[in-house]
Amino acid sequence: GASLLVTVLALDGSISTVEGGLLFGLIVAYVAWTVRAARREGPEVVAENEEAIDTEALARTPLAMQLGFIVAGLVGLVVGARWLVSAASTVAADLGASELVIGLTVVAIGTSMPELATSIVAVLRGQRDIAVGNVVGSNLFNLLSVLGAAALAAPGGIHVPEAARTFDLPVMTAVAVACLPVFFDGYVLKRWEGAVFFAYYAAYLTYLVLDATDHAAVDPFRLAMAAFVLPLTVLTLVVVGRRAWVSHRAAPRR
Structure with a gap:
């Protein structure tokens, strides 16, 4: 929903101040709803959350030290x-690439490393809910809060480049849609499905680099993606979605 909303708002070439306020208001409402829903959780979920957090270590840490950590x-x-912004601009100038491409690659990967580390550690510890919540929450926060706050702070809103409107934002929305049948398939993301998403991201980065450098292979690469990869993706999603729907219909109702 958030991906589609941002894509639609950017069709006119900008995210205005009013639209930024709308996005920021949505993240505030979402956080309020999440907190309210968390307070209604049962004792089993509360105990699981307390087990995941070292409350004893937090209690031994003085409040002043905790506040100091926050300020630092x-x-x-x-x-x-x-x-980061200064270095990214310098890299873009040195490589002759647009700041949009640098933002989609170097900056995006660099700022996502903490999320990647958090999700991997959580999965290895068996705390899969934290891993999923971290990914979903960070994406919602980036789209609604970060983009909304930036549009509010920038005079006249944020300009959205044509390349982002015609390619990057539609790809983002398509990926969000592609996740739906996968997550509904028993609410489990299998390893092969994770490998497929990882391969698609690698292909996306490859296309960005080829296009930014005007490489001769960009047209054959685009043709291969359109003629083979995308149809296979659609077919896979249809099969997975149908299997998930059949499983959902066959599940006993309470």
């Missing part, structure tokens, strides 16, 4: 963000 983290975040 915020300061480091601001300084690091300034360095």
Whole structure:
């Protein structure tokens, strides 16, 4: 829903201040709903959450030290963000690539590394709900909060490049739609499905690099994706979606 909304709002070439306020308001409403839903959880879920968090270690840490960690983290975040933007602009100028491509590759991968590490550690510890929540929550936060706040802060809103409107945002929306039948298939993301998503991201990065450098292989690569990969993807999603629907219909109702 958030991916489709951002794609539609960007069709006119910008995210206006009013639209940024709408996005930011949606994330506030979503967080409020999530907190309210969490308070209605049963004792089993609460106990599971407490087990995942080392509450004893937190209790032994003085409040002043915890506040100091928060302040230090915020300061480091601001300084690091300034360095990241400056370095990304320099890399874009040196490579002759657009800032959009650098943002979609270097900056996006760099800022997603903490999320990747968190999800992997959570999965290895058996806390799969944390891994899924981390990915879904971060995507919603980036689309609604980060983009919304940036549109509110920028005079006149944010300009959305044509390349993003015609390719990157539709790809993002298509990936979000592709996740639906996979997640409904027993609410389990299998290894081969994860490998498929990873391969598609690698193909997406490859296309960005080929297109940014005007490589001769960009047209054959685009043709191969359109003629073979995309039809196979649609066929796979249809099969998985139908299997999930049949399983859902066959499941006993309470």
